[in-house]
Amino acid sequence: MDNARNVPCPFCGLGCDDLALRASDSGFAIEHGACVRSRAGFGQPPSSAKARVNGAEASLDAAVSQAAGLLGEAREPLLTGLATDVAGSRAALRLAQRTQASMDHLHGIGGFQGVLAMQSSGGMSTTMSELRNRAELVLLVGTNGVDVMPRLTERVLEGSQAAFLDGKPREVVVIGPQAPDASDSEQLHWQHIDCPVYDVPYAIGALRCLLEERDLDDAATSDLPMTALAELASRMREVDYGAVVWGPAGLGAHGDLLVEALQTLVQSLNAEKRWGGLALAGNESATTFEEVCLWSTGYPGRIRFRGDDVIYEPRLIDAGRLLSSGTTDCMVWIGGMEGDHLPGKAEVPSIVLTPYPERLDWQPDVLIPIGVPGLDHAGTSVRSDHVVSLPLRSLRDSQQPAAADVLDRILAGLPARETSSC
Numbered sequence: 001m002d003n004a005r006n007v008p009c010p011f012c013g014l015g016c017d018d019l020a021l022r023a024s025d026s027g028f029a030i031e032h033g034a035c036v037r038s039r040a041g042f043g044q045p046p047s048s049a050k051a052r053v054n055g056a057e058a059s060l061d062a063a064v065s066q067a068a069g070l071l072g073e074a075r076e077p078l079l080t081g082l083a084t085d086v087a088g089s090r091a092a093l094r095l096a097q098r099t100q101a102s103m104d105h106l107h108g109i110g111g112f113q114g115v116l117a118m119q120s121s122g123g124m125s126t127t128m129s130e131l132r133n134r135a136e137l138v139l140l141v142g143t144n145g146v147d148v149m150p151r152l153t154e155r156v157l158e159g160s161q162a163a164f165l166d167g168k169p170r171e172v173v174v175i176g177p178q179a180p181d182a183s184d185s186e187q188l189h190w191q192h193i194d195c196p197v198y199d200v201p202y203a204i205g206a207l208r209c210l211l212e213e214r215d216l217d218d219a220a221t222s223d224l225p226m227t228a229l230a231e232l233a234s235r236m237r238e239v240d241y242g243a244v245v246w247g248p249a250g251l252g253a254h255g256d257l258l259v260e261a262l263q264t265l266v267q268s269l270n271a272e273k274r275w276g277g278l279a280l281a282g283n284e285s286a287t288t289f290e291e292v293c294l295w296s297t298g299y300p301g302r303i304r305f306r307g308d309d310v311i312y313e314p315r316l317i318d319a320g321r322l323l324s325s326g327t328t329d330c331m332v333w334i335g336g337m338e339g340d341h342l343p344g345k346a347e348v349p350s351i352v353l354t355p356y357p358e359r360l361d362w363q364p365d366v367l368i369p370i371g372v373p374g375l376d377h378a379g380t381s382v383r384s385d386h387v388v389s390l391p392l393r394s395l396r397d398s399q400q401p402a403a404a405d406v407l408d409r410i411l412a413g414l415p416a417r418e419t420s421s422c
């Protein structure tokens with residue numbers, strides 16, 4: 001393990017690439033670019049955990065063979081977690097095709113919301129770079145930014161980095177219960193329009209009515225911060241470039257409808273000015289899996305293989321539902337960048353690939369420790385705005401294999417396919 005500079009970070013969808021790490025026996029300390037997620041991720045000491053079969057230590061070969069046997073017997077396997085890099089996602093798709101499995105990323109619901117909204121109303125998206133360089137006014141909905149991506153303020157919102165703001169401070173308005181996590185500076189002015197999660201859709205609806213000068217029902221708006229919303233609407237009309245940014249996990253029930261409302265708001269603002277929408281949705285490698293799935297199958301996730309066909313069923317292929325309903329008969333968890341999002345105990349034969357076996361409070365049938373992309377092995381991840389692929393580096397000698405290698409070994413160990421003789 002050596003000190004390293006300009007290190008790309010795999011631990012959230014922001015994709016910072018400026019970290020400076022100092023090596024120590026217990027993991028890396030961060031000298032530049034520290035945040036709560038990167039500290040925890042790079043601070044993990046190298047793992048020497050061994051594979052386990054039915055709770056007993058086993059060789060990797062034995063664990064792979066057992067996993068292949070379980071998958072070979074399964075009729076409705078499920079591949080989930082999928083918090084892995086591009087190579088891991090591709091290997092997962094190969095295994096899913098061979099075993100005719102369903103696939104759902106651990107944040108599949110967030111991706112599904114965005115896709116549904118895009119299908120029904122279209123969308124006008126912006127990127128992290130546009131946000132940083134051009135946005136005079138940013139609305140944060142269902143997030144204060146840093147609760148999803150801890151360095152968002154420092155790396156993107158702080159107006160001193162903007163190429164086209166001509167020294168003017170950027171205004172950021174948080175709509176929802178989350179308070180801003182930073183105070184005003186010369187380059188950044190915060191405002192908080194405080195309302196509970198269940199009022200956020202009504203606040204966005206009222207904002208749109210104000211912008212379009214439509215009448216509002218007093219009874220329907222009596223609980224909303226109408227003065228602040230009216231001031232915001234008037235400011236939104238003035239700026240030349242604005243952005244609406246949302247955190248899918250903070251949108252509450254019916255998040256897809258709220259995303260649709262936000263996208264519609266963005267579209268109506270574009271009639272006269274330039275606005276873009278952006279979801280902070282790429283954590284735990286969600287965007288990486290979504291992109292690989294898209295370019296491999298034409299669908300963004302929540303798929304199942306049937307014969308040579310890929311079936312996209314975003315409402316039905318929900319990992320939690322498939323497991324709780326007993327529809328699936330074998331679960332494969334593919335991690336690498338899942339952090340604390342470990343799977344709960346499954347009532348079906350389970351194969352778990354994770355760098356964090358010690359965090360599991362149950363014993364899967366097969367447990368295979370793997371490395372972390374960007375720390376234990378090289379790889380590629382995709383930033384949450386879908387436009388940048390981040391080359392991840394191998395920073396230390398690791399005993400743990402990459403998820404892609406393990407998945408390909410399981411694939412190679414599967415029993416031969418039955419062929420019909422008619």
Ligand code: SF4
Pocket residue numbers: 009010011012013014015016033034035036037038149150151152
């Ligand atoms: S904000 Fe995200 S990408 Fe940046 S250092 Fe923190 S965890 Fe890594």
